[in-house]
Amino acid sequence: MRIHAACLLLLGLVACTAANTNTPVSTDATHAGAPLPFIEDDYARALAEAKAKGIPLFVDVWAPWCHTCRSMKAYVLSDKSLARHAGRYVWLEVNTDLTQNAAFQEKFPIEFWPTLYVIDPREEKPLLRFAGSATVAQLVKLFEDGERAYKGGITGAEALLARGDALYGEGRSAEAVETLTEALAEAPADWSRRGRAVESLMTAMYGAMQVEPCAKKALELLPGTPRSLSWANASMMGLMCALSIPDQAASKELRVALEARVVEAMGAPIIEMSGDDRSGLYEMRVGARELEKDEAGVKALAGEWLAFLEAEAAKAPNPDARSVFDSHRMLAAMKLGTPERAVPALEQSEKDLPQDYNPPARLATLYxxxxxxxDALAANDRALARVKGSRRINVLSNRVDIHVARKDIAGATKTVEDAVAYAKTLPASQVSPRMMKGLEKKLAGLQAEAQPAPK
Structure with a gap:
């Protein structure tokens, strides 16, 4: 699992998979030859099939702007070895950009993209909720855990882990924290699921906004957790919690200690992880250096990060897989102070993926x-022609910044008003309150700027 700031629904830079439309593509065409027979954006159909077959429902909740979602699709869910698991679940993918999925989001709200659910179709209750990315091996263990929770009959730490998963899946993060803490206390030292339980505990603590206890708990549990991808993710989540503590002066010791754990996670012996996962560790380290106002450290890390991403993109087997790295290449180039370095890659992605709104949306920011x-306004036009659903608000918000840069306050004001009006047409479950506050703040600033100066 990997969770970091770019996985949250923020205004701007992140992105995730190729084409996005507001109508589902034929499942048979999209998934022909795929190892797992995912149904696209039809919860009612998937639920009915799961009930009829008497098996649980596995759901991949993703969005076209989420690069980690794209990484999962390109490098994990496409792995042919998963085909042998096809009969264990009914498979559903839910694109949160689409308004037709609003009812699912209202029933199963999420905080991070992607989120994987195992749902009991008998009661429509989540048995497991896993936030972030997973390796193929981790995914198979999730399949096992979801099935065990569905069938019941487990005891001890295993039962507590299943209960903690279910509580987190229901959005009861604080209760999940208590249960997962109990599971780790009860489990033997060599428990095979210790790493995942630690990850799940860190995620639940962040979800409950217990950020300082989360940071402290990470430092407490990491020494007894086997070095693995789960160890790396727990260290990163601990640092994310530390960076979120309001009293930054008092929490510096925690930040320093957890940043050191993230550095350790990136060093030898090498932990097997995807390029996207390793990129997330770089991003978290850059964030830590920024908080310390270490400009030289930020530039040095950003240069290393960008070189890593360029090398990973060069190895990608196809344009979809290569574009996994686009948003982080853009971010690293901006942190380095050389935004022009990311432009050729995004221009290539727009050529290779002509229906994807992400490349022109990002190019508009770089231009x-x-x-x-x-060029920025033209790129934004191209993005607006392709984007639908909730992500359109982000593209409009970025258009406001372009108008401001052009000193077109009237155009900027009208664009904000258009964005707010459009947001009001969308289901409430698909509109981020943070984004709406950001638009309101922009509108207030523009209206103030438009006021004539007092004589």
């Missing part, structure tokens, strides 16, 4: 930073 304002 704006480079002072190429006409």
């Amino acid at each position: 704006r930073l480079l002072g190429r304002l006409d």
Whole structure:
């Protein structure tokens, strides 16, 4: 699992998979030859099939802007070895950009993208909720854990882990924290699921916004957790919690200790992880250096990060897989102070993936930073022609910034008003309150700027 700031629904830079439309593509065409027979964006059909077959429902909740979702699709869910598990579940993928999925999101709200659910179709209750990415091996263990929770009959730490998973799946994060803590206390030292339980505990603590206890708990549990991807993820989640503590002066010792654990996770012996996962560790380290106002450290890390991403993209087997790294290449280049370095990759992605709104949306931001304002507006036009659903608000928000850079306050104001009006047409479960506050703040600032100066 990997969770970091870019996995949250923020205004701007992140992205995830190829084409996005507001109508589902034929499942048979999309998944022909795929190892797992996912149903696309039809919860009612998937639920009915699961009830009829008497097996649980496995759900991949993703979004086209989420690079980790794209990484999962390109490098994990496409793995042919998963085909032998096809009969264990009914498989559903839910694109949160689509308004038709609002009812699912209202019933099963999420905080991070991607989120994997195992749902009991008998009661429509989540048995397991796993946030972030997973390796093929981790995914298979999740299949096992979901089945065991569905069938019941487990005891001890295993039962507590299943209960903690279910509580987190229901959005009862604080109760999940208590139960998962109990599971780790009861389990033997060599428990095979210790790593995942630690990961799940860190995620639940963050979900409950117990950020300082989360950071302290990470430092407490990491020494007794086997070195693995789960260890790396727990260290990163601990640092994420530490960076979220309001009193940054008092929490510096925690940040330093957890940043050291993240550095350790990236070192020898090498922990097997995807390029996207390793990129997330770089991002968290850059965030820590920024908080310390270490400009030289930020630049050095950003340069290393960008070189790593360029090498990973060069190894990608196809344009979809290569574009996994686009948003982080853009972010690393911006942190380095060389946004132009990411432009060729995004221009190539737009050529290779002509229906994807993400490349032109990102190019619009880069062109704006480079002072190429006409190009920025044209790229934003292309993105708006392709994007639908809730993500359209982000593209409109970025258009506001372009108008401001062009000193077109009237155009910027109208665009904010258009974005707010459009947001009101969407289901409430698909509109981020944080984004709406951001739009309201932009509108207030623009209206103030438009007021004539007092004589």
